[in-house]
Amino acid sequence: MISVETMNTRLNNILIVFDATGCSPVSMQTVIQIASGLQADIQAVYIEDINLLNAVSLPFVREIALYTAEPRSINTVLMRQKLRDEAEEIKKKIAEIAFAQSVSLSFELMRGQKIQVIRSRDSEAGVVLIPAVYSLSGRKALHHLKHVAVVVYAVHSTSADNALTIAMAHTTKNNHRLVVVADSQDSQQGAKKIIELQGLQATYQLADMSRLDEIVASLIKLSPGLLVLTEDSPLVDNEKIFQQLINSLESDILLVR
Numbered sequence: 001m002i003s004v005e006t007m008n009t010r011l012n013n014i015l016i017v018f019d020a021t022g023c024s025p026v027s028m029q030t031v032i033q034i035a036s037g038l039q040a041d042i043q044a045v046y047i048e049d050i051n052l053l054n055a056v057s058l059p060f061v062r063e064i065a066l067y068t069a070e071p072r073s074i075n076t077v078l079m080r081q082k083l084r085d086e087a088e089e090i091k092k093k094i095a096e097i098a099f100a101q102s103v104s105l106s107f108e109l110m111r112g113q114k115i116q117v118i119r120s121r122d123s124e125a126g127v128v129l130i131p132a133v134y135s136l137s138g139r140k141a142l143h144h145l146k147h148v149a150v151v152v153y154a155v156h157s158t159s160a161d162n163a164l165t166i167a168m169a170h171t172t173k174n175n176h177r178l179v180v181v182a183d184s185q186d187s188q189q190g191a192k193k194i195i196e197l198q199g200l201q202a203t204y205q206l207a208d209m210s211r212l213d214e215i216v217a218s219l220i221k222l223s224p225g226l227l228v229l230t231e232d233s234p235l236v237d238n239e240k241i242f243q244q245l246i247n248s249l250e251s252d253i254l255l256v257r
Contacts, residue, residue, distance in 0.1 A: 011126030011162065011257065012040050018090050018131065019047040019114055020083060024143040027131035027252050028094045030170070030226060032101050034127065034254070037169055041104040043125060044094060046087035048111040053079060084109065115243060118255070122231055127166070128255040132225075133247055146225030146251070150179045152207070152233055155187040159230040163256040164191055167228045168200055178202040179222060183209050209234045212241045220249060228254045 016031045035042050053076050091107045098105040110117065114130075122128055134140035151167035154160045164180070171178040178195070180202050182188035188204050195202050207215050212234060219227060227249060229236055236242050236255060245253060 011038050013043060013125040014038070014040050014127040014129065015043045015045065015118075015121055015125035016094075016129045016131070017045050017047060017114060017118055018087065019049055020052060020086065021131075021133045022086070022140070023090055023094075023131040024134075024140050025093070026143045026225070027129070028097050030252055031129045032094070032097045032103050033173065034129070034166060034170065035098075035103045036101045037173075038127070038166075040127070042094075042098060042106070043121075044091070044105060044107040045117065045121065046083075046090060046107070046109050047114055047117050048080065048083050048109065050111055050113060052083075053111070114246070115239060122255065122257070126162075126257045128231070130246055130253040130255070132250050132252050134250055139250065143225065143250075146223060147174070147176045148179060148222060148224040149176050149226040149228065150181060150219060150222055150224040150251075151191075151228040152181045152183075152230070152235065153187050153191045154183045154230070154233075155190040157230065159232065159257050160187075161194070163228045163230050163254075164194060166254065166256060167226070168195065168198060170226060170228075172200065176225065179205065179224070181205050181207045181215070181218075183207060212238055216241060216244055216248070219245070219251075224249075224251045226254060227251045228256060231255045231257055 014031060014035050031042060087109055095105055118128055118130065132143055149167050149171045151163050153164055167178060170176065178200065180188065180191045182191055182204060185206070188206060192204065205218065215235065235245060
């Protein structure tokens with residue numbers, strides 16, 4: 001099994017990607033906790049979504065006020081300021097948590113699309129955290145009640161061993177349940193051996209990686225607080241499926257090299 005000390009040489013930078021969908025306090029705590037365990041630095045990026053900015057530039061777009069339900073004008077300048085105000089608030093919150101845990105943090109703003117930014121920046125980081133996206137703020141407030149972590153595991157893969165190690169550390173520290181989704185019987189046995197050597201337990205599921213829609217449906221049913229994937233997972237390589245996971249799973253997604 002790969003130790004945290006060995007992993008540090010490869011996973012010494014963690015990227016966390018924020019945008020207008022916001023971020024729960026649990027997501028911030030999770031990335032700080034993982035960074036602390038890996039003795040890693042955090043690179044936080046707030047993305048001003050280019051599609052959102054283009055949309056509000058259209059003449060017929062109106063913003064609905066939350067409490068009055070009355071439409072009001074919104075334009076690119078106002079939206080950019082709104083996004084930057086939100087970014088500043090997120091920066092303040094995560095900086096406070098990082099300082100308390102003695103974790104090094106950098107923060108920057110950039111314009112683009114979430115998946116494209118993740119793909120272009122993942123070479124700079126050994127781990128990428130995508131905070132859970134929720135359609136309703138009420139559901140986001142319940143994110144702390146999700147006590148399951150899922151890791152998708154493939155045998156004979158260094159990145160899969162890294163992912164499993166991080167998932168085990170997370171579940172142990174937070175007393176959460178670990179579920180391993182394996183791509184074969186060999187992968188399942190390999191993961192089970194590693195987990196049992198650490199005196200831990202997990203639930204195991206086999207998955208056919210050629211049937212990604214079924215895997216997504218199974219993951220949604222499991223409703224994990226944290227989903228750990230390798231960056232070369234078929235679930236990540238397929239952009240449509242990856243976008244579906246981000247938008248529909250309501251889980252923090254961790255990509256590991």
